[in-house]
Each structure stands twice: as C-alpha cells, then as structure tokens.
Amino acid sequence: MKQKVLQVSGLTKRFPGVLALDDVSFDLEVGEVHALCGENGAGKSTLIKCLSGVWPVDAYEGDIWVNARRADFKHIKDAESAGIGVIYQELALVREMTVAENVYLGNEPTNRLGQIDWPKVYAATQSLLDKYNLDLDPTALVADLGIGQQQLVEIVKALLKNTSILLLDEPTAALTESEVDILLDIIRDLKNAGVTCVYISHKLDEVMQIADRVTVFRDGASIATSHIGAIDKSEIIRQMVGRNIDDFFPRRSSSPAKTLLSVTNLSVFDPLENKNCLEDISFIIRAGEVLGFGGLMGAGRTELVMHLFGAFGNRVSGEVICSGKPMHNSTPIDAINAGMMLVSEDRKRYGLVLEKDIGFNQSLASLPKFSQHGLLDHHAETLANKKLFKSLRIKAPTIESMVGGLSGGNQQKVVLAKALMTQPSLVFLDEPTRGIDVGAKLEVYELINQLTEQGKAVILVSSEMPELLGMSDRIIVLSDGKIGGEFVSAQTTQEQLLQAAMTHG
C-alpha cells in the first residue's frame, strides 16, 4: 500500500440550512492524480476550501491529516506552508505584469536596500520552469498569453511555494482541446516530479485520461472511490446523478421549415485585433433546426454570433438577412426586435446583473412588453417571471433571490429565461453548458428540443464535440475565421470535425 500524503475523515461542514459536506472521507496517495467528480453543489469546492484553509479548522467537523500530522489550518498561509496549493477556475494574475513578476508577486526577493532583486526573480523563475519542464518565457507579458499559458503561470506560482499537493478546480473549463492536452501533459510531468494532484473536472474524458483514482461526490457525501481501470464513464455519471442516463444527448430532430437567417459572404473586421476575424462566411438556418458551430478557441465562433447579434465588429462585406429583413449596422436592440436573442458564453460578464434578483434579470430584455408609456406593469412582469422560474426549475427560494448567490447551472437558467422571455425565433447559444453540472446540462438539451419543436431555430456554439454532434442537425466548423467544413451530424465523427477545425490553422 502506498503512503498517504493526505487523509480526511468524517469531514462535515454546515451552512445555515444546508449540509455542504456530510461525513466525507477521502485520502490521497503520494504522487497520484486523484479526480473529484460530482454535480455543481455536490461539495467538491467546499472540500477544497477546507483543505486549503479558506475555512478555518473550527468552521467544520472532522479531521484532516497531512503527512500523518493533524492539520489545523487557521489561514490559507497555514495550508500553503503544509505544501497545499490551489489553482482556481478564475485566474488571479496581473495582466500588465510579466510571467516572472506574477510568479513572485508578494514574495519578491530584495537586496539590503529593500530594492527588488529583478535578476534573481527572472533567473529563479527560469530555473523553476526548467525543473518542471514547462515552456514559458519569464519575460512575457501575461496579457499576451493564452488562457492555457496563463494557467501555467498560476501553477508555477503554486510550485514556488514548495507545493507537494496541488488542488486544481476545473482547470480546463476555459481551455481549448489542444491547451487541455498540454495541461494534461504538465500534470503528468508534475506527477513524475512527485507532486500529488487533485483534479476537479466536469469533463469525464479528461478524468479517464489523467486520473489514477476517482472519488465521486453527491449531495455533500463521498459516494465511492475507484481505481480508474475499474470504472467507466457511464458508471461515474450513474454515481454522480444517482440514476442511469440512457440517452445523454436526447436530440429529437424536427423537420426544418422556412429559412430564418441567411448569411452570404460575410467578412468582419475586429478593431481590437486590427484584422479581419471572419472571412467569407455563408450559411443559412431554417426554422426548427439546430445549427452547430465548432472549431478551436479563437476560430471566430463567438465573434460570429456576437456580430450577427449586432454587438461586435465592423462588417467589411456580405449580407445578413433575418426573416426577410436585411440587417446592416444593427444593434442588439435591432436584433432582438428581429426575433434574435443571444445567450453569451460568459454569463457573469455578458449575461447577468449579479447584484440584482432573479426576476430583474429574467425580464430585463423584455421590459417593453410589460410597460405602457414607460410605466411598468409589475404584476404582469412578476407573473411572467414566476412562470419561467417554475418551468425552468430554477433552484432558489423565490424570484427575489439574488442571482449572485446561485450555482452556475441555475445562473445559466436565469440567462436562458431572459432569452426565452423575449420569445425569439432564433436563439444563439454560445457554450450554453460550460461549467454547469450534468443535471442542468440535460435540462439545457431538453430546452433546445422544445425550442425547435416550437418552430424556433438554435445556433449552438460548443467546444465539446460530443455535445455538438449529439445536439445539432448540421455542424459548421470554423477555422481561423473561415468555414473549414460543413457536416450533417448523423454522419460525422469527432475526428472529422477536429480535422476540419485544423485545416487552415
């Protein structure tokens, strides 16, 4: 039996009215990659917070042992000095500083005069990078790096503190497939260097690739720990949701009808990047259809839907016609009036007013419907809000609950409710299932089916190819701003999509 570097027994954490962790037991063997799976709200993040000292020792019940010593962490610093480091989903880097400056931020070595010893900062960062075989330039500006590389900087920052146990909370949520592969390689290297990793992810393919063991959480309890060779994806999903999922992508196709949107030879200039981000894009979408858009990060998928919605870029050439109306120099207001609605990939930045309640957010795009001469009809508004709140099964006490306090899945449902309330005929869903749990994902898929059955059309942008193949009728793959291929989902494989995504690049 291998040596245990960390043991947790009987860990229980209560919040008012909620049992966040329920008698959790769990251990880490030295040098393993241990995956934690579970729906949002299952208790993974709370466990991380206990292990990393965010919750002090007297805020929970139960024992944590690190290297056979009882860990009574009172602060994050205590956990750090015990060798525990955390990489959170949201990166905490200063974009205007270099890689090395970020790595040493708060720990700058100084000379006798109190000045920062910059040569030492850069040399030490370089040697740390070399030690773990990481490909990064210490003098590069963080703002110039991709998300994947920025994540590396966070990891290096943790390694600097002699971290022996690295907790990674959904590190791949924002990464492209190639970036994910790089990260997985790095985790393997860290493992060979003796670092023990805890890997939280909703993406089970990654878990199967990288983990040695997997522990599944459900409703605050640790359900089971298994060696990865002794379990498969469907068994993990079964443990996560407590039931079998026969049909993970329940696409019910409906017969496409009249053309809703036609795009011809569209080229769009991106003023921030100072280049064309879309070149010569042509496609149509009909009522009752789901058109998927695939491609690598930066291929122009988000730029395309944002442009069609009137929120991004300058049109260089081409024509967009929505329900017979030409859309030129349009604004989101024009787009909504033409029957379009966008659910953005970044719900916190582009979707929600977090300080406001569910009702405020749900009806925000539909207020003209509930007002006469500018005066609001609160009753009609509340009625519509309650109806969607119920039908989307948003888990919150009332529609007056603050959106900022909801889980990712429920926040996403609020954004979807806002879109549905405008009664659009064409919905753009940009990564609608990113960072939400399996149960909520299924509900999003069900919603897509309902929309198309009502004769509406959906443009689905997704980086998850099984989702794209499972939920779209047709798929267009973008590659470097151009169309790399168009496919009928039923006759297409993941390999074909990937190949098309990389043709121009």
Added chain:
Amino acid sequence: MNQTKLLRTYSMGIALVLIWLFFTVATDNFLSARNLSILSIEMAVTATLALGMLLVLLPGQIDLSVGSGVGLIGGIAAVLIFNHHWNAFAAMGAGLAVALVIWGLMGTLIIQYRVPAFIITLGGLLVFKGLFWKVIDSETVPVVAGAGDNALSLLTTHYLTPAQGFLLLGVIAFFVIRASVRQRSQRAKYGFELESSSTAILKIFVALQALLLIILVMNQFRGVPLSVVVLGIVAFSVYIITMHTRFGRYLYAVGGNKEAAILSGVPVKKVIIGAYVMLGGIVALTGFMQTAYSGASTTTIGNLMELDAIAACVIGGTSLAGGRGNVLGVLIGALIMATLLNGMTLMAVAPETKFIARGTVLALAVWLDVYLSQKAD
C-alpha cells in the same frame, strides 16, 4: 433575514436617530419648531440635489459640476430678474432651458465620445464657476427687483397656511389609500400573496401619522415650507422613475452590468444622456432654491454642494460603482448631512470643525456599511 442584515438595512436610520438625540441633549432649541422649520428648508435643498445625483450614480456615472451649476443657473435667473426685469417664471424657464442643454451635452460627451464622467464634470465644475462669476459680474445680485416677492424668492420663503397643510395631508392620504387598494385588488386578480389587510392598514396609518406629526410641528412655526413641498414632489417623481418605469430599471441594469445591459437590448446611450438631462433639470431647481435661500446670487452660492449631494447618496447606501441606491436612503443621507450642519451651527461650532466633523461622518458611514455587508455574507 439575520441580525446583521437587519442592522445594515436600518443602520443609517439608527444613526440618524442617535444624531438627533445627541443634538437634542447638547442644545436647547434643536427640537424647537423654528429650528426644525429651518432644518427642513436646508435639508430640502441638499436632498433635491442629491436625488438628481442618484439618477447619474445609479448607472455608474458621477457629476462633480452640480455645485457650480447650482450657482450658474441661479445666477442666470437672478440677473434676468434684477438687471433685465424679467418675469420670475420666464427667468426660471430660461435657466432651466440652459441647464437641460448643458447637461444633455455633458451626457453626450460622456457616453458618445467616451470621455470619463469624472473628467467632463470636473471640467464643468471649473467652467461653470467661471461662467457664473461672469454672469453675475462677481457681484451680489438680489433675487427680487425692488420690494416684494416673486416666484423665485418665494421658493424658500413661502409657507403653506395651516389649513393648506392639512388639506395637503388629506390629498396625500386619499391617493395613498387608493393606490394601496388598487394594488391589493390587482395582486388578488393575479393570484399573488397578499399581506394581511390589518398589516397594510397599520403601515399606511403609521406613515400618515408621521406625516401629520411633521405638519403639526411645521404649523407651530410658519406652516409647511414650500421648499419641502418641492422636495416631496421631486422625491415622489424620482421614486416613480427609479422603481416604476422602464427607464429606471435600465438605470440599475446599466450600473449593475453595462455589457449585460447592452446585450439585453438596453439603449445604454439614451439612458445615460436621459439621466444627465434629468439631473440638469434638478440642478436648475436646486439653483433657484439655493439662490432664493440666500436672498441673492453671490459668488459662493453652490460651493461644495456637489460633495454634499454625493455624500448624502453614499451615506444613504448608494454605490459609486452603480447599480445600488434608492430614494429613501438618499433622503435619510441628506437629512443626516443637513442635521449635522444645523446642529453644529446651533452649538456654535467653528467652521473648521464643521468640515472635519462632516468628513469624518461620511467616512464612518461608508466604513460601517462595508463592515456590516462583509459580516452579513
């Protein structure tokens, strides 16, 4: 709601009560009808301007130029009346028109040409101050030509007769009760929860009793000041705008998350320009009141009023980042600021000390709010 949250919600109300208790004990005549009447007029001026400030703070903007604007617009009206013998209404109309144009222009510069509001209005602070002094030729211009009164001077010197005061109460009571009954029948129609009718009646009863008390006290001196009625109208209008109109909802949305607002089809530019135009109107009104209160337009009118207005908003729980704030909070904030000044004047506190005390209270209030909100989470 837990205790900390309750405490946070009512903290400024509690602070106000404590401040009033302090001045009641520390001075002989703080609670006299005469002083309360003066306090109510002073508060009316600060609160009116603060309510205008709320409209631009909600969408995450700011206006540092309102103090100079108050001087300028009041000065324009005074000059037209005293030097050019205009009718007071016409003079005020001209002042109002100038204010609406200037603030519409500033709003356009801020949102259309993306110059930060802080810079535009800081420029405005200086430019309007200079224009103001040019307009009045750096002299003292009375608000009345010759003897007697006019519509401008009456703004802060006219009082309702006791009978008119009670009539006002009756009218307000009628509309409050009618609105409440309508609201209940609507809620019942839609099948929403209703609070028990006794609770509803009790709430209205308490509110009307409070109003009655104010009118009784005011009637003991000269009656309800006209400026308090003006504040009431402004407060009611701003309440309706912020809570019951689409425009108001958009103010909160733009301040809460501008990008989400744009993608939800909120006409962000119109909303922000609209907020500035409304503020311009309120600046004009405040300019007339403040100038009338001094009896003449002089170079110091409006000095530092922008800071009083911002302080009243912030003490009342308005976020400078936008998206948070309401009318009741601003009224309480303005009353706290006005009370401090009034009470310290009664105690014959030196002007230097007054500045220090007001600044300290502002910082303390915000610290308390941040502290309580962190504890509540």
